[in-house]
Amino acid sequence: MAVQAKLFRTTVFKLALAFFAFSAVGAALVLANVAYSAKTLMDRQMAETIDAEIKGLSDQYAQGGIDALARTIDRRTGEPGAALYLLTDFAGERLSGNVAALPPDVLSSPRVVEIAYRRVGDPARLHHALARIFALDGGFRLLVGRDLEEREALRNVVARALFTSLFYLAAIGAVGGFFVSSRVLRRVDAMNDRARAIMHGDLDARLPVSGSGDEFDRLAANLNAMIERIGELMAGLKEVSDDIAHDLRTPLTRLRNRAEAAMRGAEGDPAAREALAKVIEESEGLIRVFDALLLIARAEVGAAGVGMAPFDAAEVVRSVAELYEPAAEEAGFRMAVDASALAPVTANRELVGQVLSNLVENALKYGASAGGEKLVTLAVRRSGGSVEIDVADRGPGVAEQDRERVLRRFVRLEESRTKSGSGLGLSLAAAVARLHGGALSLSDAAPGLRVTLRLPEAPALPPPAKSALPPPAAPRAGARAHA
Numbered sequence: 001m002a003v004q005a006k007l008f009r010t011t012v013f014k015l016a017l018a019f020f021a022f023s024a025v026g027a028a029l030v031l032a033n034v035a036y037s038a039k040t041l042m043d044r045q046m047a048e049t050i051d052a053e054i055k056g057l058s059d060q061y062a063q064g065g066i067d068a069l070a071r072t073i074d075r076r077t078g079e080p081g082a083a084l085y086l087l088t089d090f091a092g093e094r095l096s097g098n099v100a101a102l103p104p105d106v107l108s109s110p111r112v113v114e115i116a117y118r119r120v121g122d123p124a125r126l127h128h129a130l131a132r133i134f135a136l137d138g139g140f141r142l143l144v145g146r147d148l149e150e151r152e153a154l155r156n157v158v159a160r161a162l163f164t165s166l167f168y169l170a171a172i173g174a175v176g177g178f179f180v181s182s183r184v185l186r187r188v189d190a191m192n193d194r195a196r197a198i199m200h201g202d203l204d205a206r207l208p209v210s211g212s213g214d215e216f217d218r219l220a221a222n223l224n225a226m227i228e229r230i231g232e233l234m235a236g237l238k239e240v241s242d243d244i245a246h247d248l249r250t251p252l253t254r255l256r257n258r259a260e261a262a263m264r265g266a267e268g269d270p271a272a273r274e275a276l277a278k279v280i281e282e283s284e285g286l287i288r289v290f291d292a293l294l295l296i297a298r299a300e301v302g303a304a305g306v307g308m309a310p311f312d313a314a315e316v317v318r319s320v321a322e323l324y325e326p327a328a329e330e331a332g333f334r335m336a337v338d339a340s341a342l343a344p345v346t347a348n349r350e351l352v353g354q355v356l357s358n359l360v361e362n363a364l365k366y367g368a369s370a371g372g373e374k375l376v377t378l379a380v381r382r383s384g385g386s387v388e389i390d391v392a393d394r395g396p397g398v399a400e401q402d403r404e405r406v407l408r409r410f411v412r413l414e415e416s417r418t419k420s421g422s423g424l425g426l427s428l429a430a431a432v433a434r435l436h437g438g439a440l441s442l443s444d445a446a447p448g449l450r451v452t453l454r455l456p457e458a459p460a461l462p463p464p465a466k467s468a469l470p471p472p473a474a475p476r477a478g479a480r481a482h483a
Helices: 002-008 011-077 149-199 215-265 270-300 313-330 349-366 425-435
Strands: 084-088 094-097 099-101 113-119 122-135 141-147 308-312 334-338 344-348 375-383 386-392 439-444 449-456
Touching: 011 084, 011 094, 011 122, 011 141, 011 149, 084 099, 094 099, 149 215, 215 270, 308 313, 313 334, 313 344, 313 349, 313 375, 313 386, 344 349, 344 449, 349 375, 349 386, 349 425, 349 449, 425 439, 425 449
Parallel strands: 334 375
Antiparallel strands: 084 094, 084 141, 099 113, 113 122, 122 141, 308 344, 375 386, 386 449, 439 449
């Protein structure tokens, strides 16, 4: 039923339905015009026949009088397929003919009229006819007419033809629309599947081309050329990123190592040791900023999408909470974890663990307010095909108008500028969420801030391995969140 509903919503099926509607209206107009033309022709032919018979009967009356006219009418009414005849006297009494009864005032009309009458021998049935009244000398009236059964039969035939044509047109249109829509839908679905693969980072995928040269092939060819160009740009970006990693990260690491070696040699100079410790701390901060920027860039272009595997997000949440529990106790925080239910996801476990580590570090850094409870809550739940991971604190929170802005790179609110950080933690979390087809959202924890990481739910988990993947690296002194 879902496939049929999708077919019915396609543009091709709607166009086929519109074509059927216009065709049905056109067929109805054509058949109605045919029926009207046939009726007009038959009425004209019957009127001409009636006039010819009246003329002949008038000649009979002129030659032999009323008796000869009555005899002629009696003879004609006895013939098969006879027309309608009625001869009346000046008082309207029937003298001869096969018409038994007429509506009042019909005999006073001088032109061809459509009447209802009852036939002699069948008085119970009401018939319809086209007739003309001719006045004779002495007040006699002569009615000559033709029954309209043939015209009614033609109208019924046209009506049946109309409904039969509409039925077959609807059936053929429905089958044709279903067939054409299904073919087009298969091509569109194939293009959508490839497009989703490309959006998830597979820049080697291309939209399918059937080779027919139609508009879909032309569109796919142009999009493939665009994707080719994007792939070249992404390859250039990755190459630049790798060059930066080689050319900048290595000198920073050497600077830190030399500062550490110099600090070990300055045992007797406290001022020099303090200056070297600050150099080491700043170099580590620069390395962390560089690693975060590089990871964000790769996540946004899909290059970090390798290593996708199904795992239990609840187990990762419990591992991160256990990892940061000593740091939380040292800072006076209490950690509450609600991650007992199974929460299967297919993702890069290392990236998800890094995101949770950043969020927990942010909560420990900014989640305390004057006189408020120092509490960090981690919770996992399954909701509508997604797994939602919440990290909430009891701090001052983030104003609603700033919640979108803090997801950008290097954005730090005024109240957080006095603390260490670079404003990249939430940006990294948002980029990782997008990489996995999920989302990152901020909301009010009443009080405090709640950050929700939403990931697509996996259908099932593989059998548990003998050893779990290692948790994220433990937090070091002076190496806190990036945000």
